[in-house]
Amino acid sequence: MSDTPSVLFVCVHNAGRSQMAAGFLTHLAAGRVVVRSAGSMPAEKVNPVAVAAMAEVGIDITTAVPKILTADAVETSTVVITMGCGDACPVFPGIRYQDWNLDDPAGQGIDAVRPIRDAIRARVEKLLDELLPTG
Template identity: 70%
Template structure:
């Protein structure tokens, strides 16, 4: 095991079909293996929202193989940073973790044009988070 493991970031939203998938994809695109990235949902959907997948494809992120995942206590416990995006009280809290809450509109049921501004705001926040973690992009 490396002496300094990369930080682990978990993105959580209700359905794990939109905001958390976009955030995880951006973090992976920008940081690569310098950060361990996961996403989950308190009530995961059956699939990633098609408009979200289309909007992310425009910036080079392929979400076609992604499947919404259920949020587990273990995922939270093993993360250094937990970014919630509307999971409410369903997100377990563990001492010593850094929690951020990103209030963002839910892209569910919106077209690609409406998803783009949400996607772009998520990119800005992911870049800010990487700077806070000391990871250059």
């Protein structure tokens, strides 16, 4: 088994919060963490306002595609971060779960999405410090 931690971000549509979180962690971890995201009912595409908000901070998530949540994705993760997916996320022993209560950016303008993006970044930075302590 790999010593590289694996994080799965889950929200309902895998189009906003989870994609922004995955974008931040991918950028900040620079290959030191396996990063995935999924949704219990994935949308057809990533929220364009989330894409624009991330572009403002220099992170490109234009190639991200919403994916369906699978039991395998959960079972092979070190940490599963849920963001309003309710009971749709399967629970396995030995996996760390956190629920991040964040507003859904769906249907909101850029001014409303920026604070969500910034809250996600702060939580991702804290998570990265926990996963890869500089000791």
